[in-house]
Amino acid sequence: MNGHMTPDEFRQHGRQVVDWIADYLERVESYPVRSQSAPGDVRAGLPAHPPETGGSFDDLLADVDRVLMPGVTHWQHPNFFAYFPANATGPAILADLLSSGLGVQGMVWATSPACTELETVVVDWLAELLGLPASFRTDSTGGGVIQDSASSAALVAVLSALQRAGGGKIADSGITGRHTMYVSSQTHSALEKAARIAGIGSANVRVVDVDPRTLAMRPEHLSALIAEDVAAGAVPTLVCATVGTTSTTAIDPVAAVGEICRDRGIWLHIDAAYAGVAAVCPELRWINDGVAEYADSYATNPHKWLLTNFDCGVLWVADREPMISALSILPEFLRTTASASGEVIDYRDWQIPLGRRFRSLKLWSVIRWYGAEGLRAHIRTCVALADEFARLAGTDEDFEVREHHPFGLVCLRPLWTSKSADVANESTMALMERLNDSGALYLSHTKVNGQVVLRMAIGATTTERRHVLDAWERIRAEYRVLNGQR
Numbered sequence: 001m002n003g004h005m006t007p008d009e010f011r012q013h014g015r016q017v018v019d020w021i022a023d024y025l026e027r028v029e030s031y032p033v034r035s036q037s038a039p040g041d042v043r044a045g046l047p048a049h050p051p052e053t054g055g056s057f058d059d060l061l062a063d064v065d066r067v068l069m070p071g072v073t074h075w076q077h078p079n080f081f082a083y084f085p086a087n088a089t090g091p092a093i094l095a096d097l098l099s100s101g102l103g104v105q106g107m108v109w110a111t112s113p114a115c116t117e118l119e120t121v122v123v124d125w126l127a128e129l130l131g132l133p134a135s136f137r138t139d140s141t142g143g144g145v146i147q148d149s150a151s152s153a154a155l156v157a158v159l160s161a162l163q164r165a166g167g168g169k170i171a172d173s174g175i176t177g178r179h180t181m182y183v184s185s186q187t188h189s190a191l192e193k194a195a196r197i198a199g200i201g202s203a204n205v206r207v208v209d210v211d212p213r214t215l216a217m218r219p220e221h222l223s224a225l226i227a228e229d230v231a232a233g234a235v236p237t238l239v240c241a242t243v244g245t246t247s248t249t250a251i252d253p254v255a256a257v258g259e260i261c262r263d264r265g266i267w268l269h270i271d272a273a274y275a276g277v278a279a280v281c282p283e284l285r286w287i288n289d290g291v292a293e294y295a296d297s298y299a300t301n302p303h304k305w306l307l308t309n310f311d312c313g314v315l316w317v318a319d320r321e322p323m324i325s326a327l328s329i330l331p332e333f334l335r336t337t338a339s340a341s342g343e344v345i346d347y348r349d350w351q352i353p354l355g356r357r358f359r360s361l362k363l364w365s366v367i368r369w370y371g372a373e374g375l376r377a378h379i380r381t382c383v384a385l386a387d388e389f390a391r392l393a394g395t396d397e398d399f400e401v402r403e404h405h406p407f408g409l410v411c412l413r414p415l416w417t418s419k420s421a422d423v424a425n426e427s428t429m430a431l432m433e434r435l436n437d438s439g440a441l442y443l444s445h446t447k448v449n450g451q452v453v454l455r456m457a458i459g460a461t462t463t464e465r466r467h468v469l470d471a472w473e474r475i476r477a478e479y480r481v482l483n484g485q486r
């Protein structure tokens with residue numbers, strides 16, 4: 001029978017694991033980008049029943065290689081261009097290991113003062129690095145908090161907005177009457193999910209029209225929907241404006257939307273999950289236009305493009321009162337003298353779960369390792385590669401490139417000989433599947449005004465110019481083969 005792993009055994013296996021990760025990162029390019037595994041393959045390689053007797057860690061590592069690795073998609077691969085990036089860097093991975101090693105559960109200040117206070121410092125640092133408003137800082141009316149995801153951040157925003165719209169009574173009495181929320185067709189589904197969880201309901205999530213060219217929310221239509229809902233007796237509660245939509249990185253007009261929210265007293269949440277971190281570069285800081293004047297809450301994910309491994313999303317609020325009023329419940333077993341003194345922050349009141357990981361360690365480690373200049377260099381590299389890719393594809397008459405690509409994402413559409421829109425969409429999907437099946441690169445897709453477009457998201461730390469040029473060659477070559485066949 002195995003007892004607990006001794007510190008000496010841990011030292012030995014820990015070194016093995018660190019070496020394993022270093023070897024993996026060194027040869028990540030040699031794997032097919034998207035796992036070539038078929039449904040059920042991984043499961044079939046694992047025993048159906050748990051072991052009665054403990055086993056060796058060496059055997060476990062061997063199974064990672066043999067059974068799991070074929071079922072892994074390689075997000076750190078230089079040719080991973082799908083979805084958005086999920087950067088995992090050395091300083092982040094190591095600091096996450098420290099967090100695991102400490103095994104801290106930071107639900108309230110007293111359960112580890114360092115867990116709370118480092119988080120306060122790091123979210124204030126990040127607000128400064130991104131040029132976010134002074135009201136978001138902890139020494140002001142608001143503050144920031146690390147969440148597991150932008151989805152959780154959206155739910156906290158919705159609950160805070162409800163609490164404010166309901167005069168501070170909803171947390172206690174529940175929702176009465178009809179509360180409405182406003183998103184666009186391009187808004188992330190996390191907002192509708194939050195509406196469902198909060199009890200607002202999908203039917204009360206109003207979808208504002210977008211400009212068909214820019215895909216940005218139309219403020220006039222937002223105004224019209226709000227007026228209609230108010231006339232029908234509803235309480236407009238939250239508007240979500242997105243800076244960098246998931247589909248195409250479209251940008252809603254935050255100031256114009258914010259003006260409407262201010263007039264009507266509606267909570268404005270900004271979802272900048274992917275693109276928000278780009279504001280670390282002064283030349284991209286225009287993406288914050290309107291945030292200082294109008295945003296009640298703002299979310300961005302260092303775990304996408306800012307070199308910090310999943311999970312690490314940051315939510316800031318301009319006024320923390322409605323949030324704490326919505327979420328704070330104090331059972332006897334959580335009473336501490338420190339909390340009662342009012343001198344400390346209990347981040348449990350800023351999120352859905354009670355328990356919390358020591359996530360600030362990895363963000364702190366990343367910011368210290370890279371410094372502001374290193375963070376900027378990463379964003380700039382990706383933006384420059386995306387620009388170059390867009391230029392290459394844009395000068396090819398067989399492809400149409402979306403003009404808007406201020407970040408790392410370029411959307412492009414192959415033009416097929418067939419004139420039928422359905423056939424064109426099928427052909428684009430077939431092209432993407434062939435490329436992804438090859439394992440050489442990994443792209444994803446979206447639909448814009450009914451047309452399937454390919455998404456080329458450049459953001460891995462390993463991606464160099466040669467990978468982007470090679471990806472373009474492969475896309476074009478595969479297109480030629482396929483278009484010839486049709």
Ligand SMILES: *Cc1c(COP(=O)(O)O)cnc(C)c1O
Nearest residue numbers: 149150151188245246271273274
């Ligand atoms: C990725 C993304 C989300 C969801 O992020 P999670 O952290 O996975 O919940 C939300 N909104 C936008 C705009 C995104 O790009």
